[in-house]
Amino acid sequence: MIEQVAIIGVGLIGSSLGLALQDVTEVKSVVGIDNNSRHVQEALDIGAIDEEATLKEGVQEADLVVLAVPVGIIKDLVIKIAPYLNSETIITDVGSTKLQLVKQLEEIVEDNTYIGGHPMAGSEVSGPSGADKYLFENAIYALTKSNKTDEEALAKLKNLVKQLGAQPLIISPQAHDQIVGITSHLPHVVAVSLMEVVADYSKESDLLTSLIGGGFRDTTRISAGDPTMWKDIFLNNRDQVLEGIDAFSNNLAELRELIASKNEVKLKDKLAQIKEARTKIPMKKKGLLPSNYELILTLKDKPNQIGKVATLLGVAKINIQDIEVLKVRDKGGTVRLSFNQEEEQEKAYSLLKEAEYKVIKK
């Protein structure tokens, strides 16, 4: 049984985990350790942890120790806590890369069980202020398996992950890093690079920011992520990230060539192929893509417009899973509504159309 949990690093992921653990019946207490006292206080205030602890106290009593700090400092912290661990304690982390960590940590904590973890859910916000109790709901949660993995500990952790509402995915550290190198780390590289190009152009023209639209927002949101966290991820999964950048650069060069040579047929073919590939990616799993069933709604610039929509759908017992105001223009607003189920999306669409809202399905 996992009754006592110690979370080292009560930032976005650590505090989200702490909040979610409050609803897991077998867990009786969650203590938090962080070198940022403001974060500790915030985590206490939002109820993500029951109490603060020192590294020594926290891990001595714990059945499970979760490291939720940037990847680059996990190893040193595990070296620090190793002398205090009791032999039954399971150690895990939530770091975004796995291969190097699993190799290093399995050696450091020989007498204990280390299982690498990575919830495929997060955001560009850091610290406990961005914590979300439901962050892991339906998210894929990778747990690593190597030839040293203790099956009993893995089963315990898998069970806990399920109780968080997430979907455990048992995977080798190698396969994990190869995949997220392409699905998570490369998109971040691209977003950063794109953002830099736009930022450079915006120095030359004030008008640039007036003409910025949804495409920019969709493709660059993640570039606002924490620099330390992403520096560590890129360096820890260096080979995969470099491979991704090379593939991306080649692809970009091909696209450039089709545009430069005005090759209408091939350009359109390529765009059609990519459109099809994008449509085929399953959107339902949070871990794969965070959008579920969505409607994009344009509202007038008047008070209580969102309230009216929420009431209309609420009366019809349609649960809005998420609302996001897309900052596309100053006056009026475009709002993205997400639903968990297709039927809810359909029903909401019909109701909003009937009420003469400007609405499109995504």
Ligand SMILES: NC(=O)c1ccc[n+]([C@@H]2O[C@H](COP(=O)([O-])OP(=O)(O)OC[C@H]3O[C@@H](n4cnc5c(N)ncnc54)[C@H](O)[C@@H]3O)[C@@H](O)[C@H]2O)c1
């Ligand atoms: N943000 C995401 O989208 C996301 C998603 C999945 C996994 N991850 C991984 O989760 C981990 C944490 O990311 P986050 O987004 O929660 O970052 P965060 O910056 O919000 O939180 C990190 C916390 O660790 C604390 N910390 C730093 N050094 C410390 C030390 N030496 N001792 C104790 N505490 C220390 C910080 O004060 C902070 O509270 C990273 O390894 C990241 O790769 C992040």
Ligand SMILES: O=C(O)C(=O)C[C@]1(C(=O)O)C=C[C@@H](O)C=C1
């Ligand atoms: O949605 C986001 O903000 C994220 O970038 C989260 C995201 C990702 O999906 O790539 C980023 C890194 C983490 O390791 C896991 C999740």
